[in-house]
Amino acid sequence: MQTFKVVQLATLLIITVTTAFAQGTTQQPTPSPTPTPAAQPVASPTPTPPKVVTMIGNLELDDLVEIRIENLEKWAETNDATKLVPYINGRAITGNYPEELHLERGRLIYHLEITPENKKVWIDLLGAPHTLREAATLSVGLEKSSAFDSVYQTNPVTLTVISPVYGLIALVVILGTLFFMIWLVRNTNVIREPGPPPAPGKRRPYNLGRAQMAFWFFLIYASYMAIWLVTAALDTITSSLLALMGISAGTALGEALIDTGKDTTKANQLQDLTAEKQALDQGIAQTQADLDAIDPSSPSATDVANRESLVRQLTETRTRMNQIDQQLRAFNSQQSAPASSGFLRDILSDSSGYSFHRFQIFAWTIVLGIIFVSSVYNNLTMPEFSTTLLGLMGLSAGTYIGFKFPEQK
Numbered sequence: 546m547q548t549f550k551v552v553q554l555a556t557l558l559i560i561t562v563t564t565a566f567a568q569g570t571t572q573q574p575t576p577s578p579t580p581t582p583a584a585q586p587v588a589s590p591t592p593t594p595p596k597v598v599t600m601i602g603n604l605e606l607d608d609l610v611e612i613r614i615e616n617l618e619k620w621a622e623t624n625d626a627t628k629l630v631p632y633i634n635g636r637a638i639t640g641n642y643p644e645e646l647h648l649e650r651g652r653l654i655y656h657l658e659i660t661p662e663n664k665k666v667w668i669d670l671l672g673a674p675h676t677l678r679e680a681a682t683l684s685v686g687l688e689k690s691s692a693f694d695s696v697y698q699t700n701p702v703t704l705t706v707i708s709p710v711y712g713l714i715a716l717v718v719i720l721g722t723l724f725f726m727i728w729l730v731r732n733t734n735v736i737r738e739p740g741p742p743p744a745p746g747k748r749r750p751y752n753l754g755r756a757q758m759a760f761w762f763f764l765i766y767a768s769y770m771a772i773w774l775v776t777a778a779l780d781t782i783t784s785s786l787l788a789l790m791g792i793s794a795g796t797a798l799g800e801a802l803i804d805t806g807k808d809t810t811k812a813n814q815l816q817d818l819t820a821e822k823q824a825l826d827q828g829i830a831q832t833q834a835d836l837d838a839i840d841p842s843s844p845s846a847t848d849v850a851n852r853e854s855l856v857r858q859l860t861e862t863r864t865r866m867n868q869i870d871q872q873l874r875a876f877n878s879q880q881s882a883p884a885s886s887g888f889l890r891d892i893l894s895d896s897s898g899y900s901f902h903r904f905q906i907f908a909w910t911i912v913l914g915i916i917f918v919s920s921v922y923n924n925l926t927m928p929e930f931s932t933t934l935l936g937l938m939g940l941s942a943g944t945y946i947g948f949k950f951p952e953q954k
Contacts, residue, residue: 595620595651597684597695604633604683605705606667607777609644610655612685614693617651624687631655632684632692633670633704639663639688653685659776671775673923674706707774715774719767726763735759739804743884750883751891753903753945754797757910761793764914768921776925785930789913789938796906796942803949815873822869825862832859902948906941913938 595616602610610631617626626646631638640662645654659667670681681704686692729735734748736755742748765786772781836855885891893903913930920928 592616592619595685595693597693597697600683600697600702603705604657604681604702605708606657606659606671606775608657608705610657612653612655612683614651614653614685617653618648621648626653628687629653629685630688631657632682632686634681635692636666636670637686637688637692638666659778667776668925670704671706672925674775677707677709677712678703678705680704711774715770719770722766723763726759730759737885738883739801740883747884750885751888752797752800753892753906754793754800756888756892757906758793758797760910760914761790764917765790765927768917768927771921772925772927781927783927783929785932785935786927788935789930792935792939792942796946799942799946800949803946818869818872822866822873825866825869829859829862829866832862900948902941902944906945909938909941 593616595614597612597614599613600610602608604610612631626648627642629643630641638657640660641655641657643653644656680701682695683697683702684692684695736752736759738749738752740749765782769781772778832855836852836859839852841852893899893907917928920926
């Protein structure tokens with residue numbers, strides 16, 4: 546029994562010693578080395594965006610202008626520089642690509658011109674001008690992108706709307722034509738009724754058809770020069786404008802034909818009355834001679850009958866002569882009556898007074914004239930009148946011509 550206890554104690558001692566030795570000789574775990582941070586890649590510098598720095602030339606339609614841009618060559622490595630267009634007042638002049646391109650020096654040369662793509666932009670820029678030159682911002686960029694930075698965004702350049710030299714020449718020509726036309730209107734029969742003067746120191750009345758034709762002539766003439774002056778466009782007269790001019794010319798021509806027909810009729814009537822009067826004069830003389838040849842004291846029935854017949858014939862002839870004299874006096878008074886009573890009264894009235902058909906064509910002419918001037922000033926184009934409006938103008942002209950037939954000159 547004791548032997549068992551000794552063995553048990555020895556075993557316990559061995560286990561205790563072994564455990565203590567194991568705890569004393571246990572190695573501590575080696576700490577893992579701290580990982581060295583990986584080297585970060587060095588960021589490449591951001592490329593400097595292009596910037597407009599210089600403009601050489603005159604910013605004017607149909608002129609050449611040179612624009613210099615910093616950093617253009619670097620930008621062109623990833624973009625198409627041939628598609629760069631000018632930006633004026635923030636508006637892209639689409640389709641206006643460089644005439645010359647020098648990337649190494651950052652030079653672009655443009656010929657500023659109107660194309661179907663940018664016509665509306667140029668009209669917005671140049672329409673409704675109030676000065677010859679205006680301040681404008683300038684840059685360059687792609688058509689469907691934003692414009693480059695520019696020194697001319699804070700320091701605007703001068704946009705020439707109308708060349709002072711050509712503008713002065715055109716103004717002199719237009720005003721000279723206007724003054725000469727006014728002189729002709731006042732001192733000649735250029736828009737008056739045809740015919741001799743009614744009396745010394747007086748002139749014939751103004752003619753509505755000719756006045757309308759003169760009105761449209763000067764309006765189209767001055768507008769054509771104004772549009773050419775700003776846009777350099779030559780083909781600006783529209784087909785509807787030709788139709789309007791045709792209506793105006795047709796009105797004057799129809800009026801002239803009617804008046805000519807009336808003059809011819811009156812001339813023929815005057816000629817017939819004059820010839821009849823001469824024949825009656827001769828007939829009276831012959832009848833009087835035959836009457837004097839009959840012996841008034843002759844009692845024969847034949848002589849009495851002849852004498853009574855000749856007296857009756859002489860009375861009838863003299864009655865007709867008096868009627869012809871009255872008609873001739875009426876013709877002479879009608880020919881000397883027309884005299885000018887003032888421009889508005891002449892064109893708005895006839896022999897019976899003011900006429901609505903005359904006022905109608907006058908009013909429509911003024912309305913279309915205002916629309917015409919507004920379109921030219923704001924849009925720099927001749928207006929395109931609709932067929933309905935032209936038909937209305939033609940109807941007014943036709944009404945006027947129709948009422949012209951019964952009018953007395």
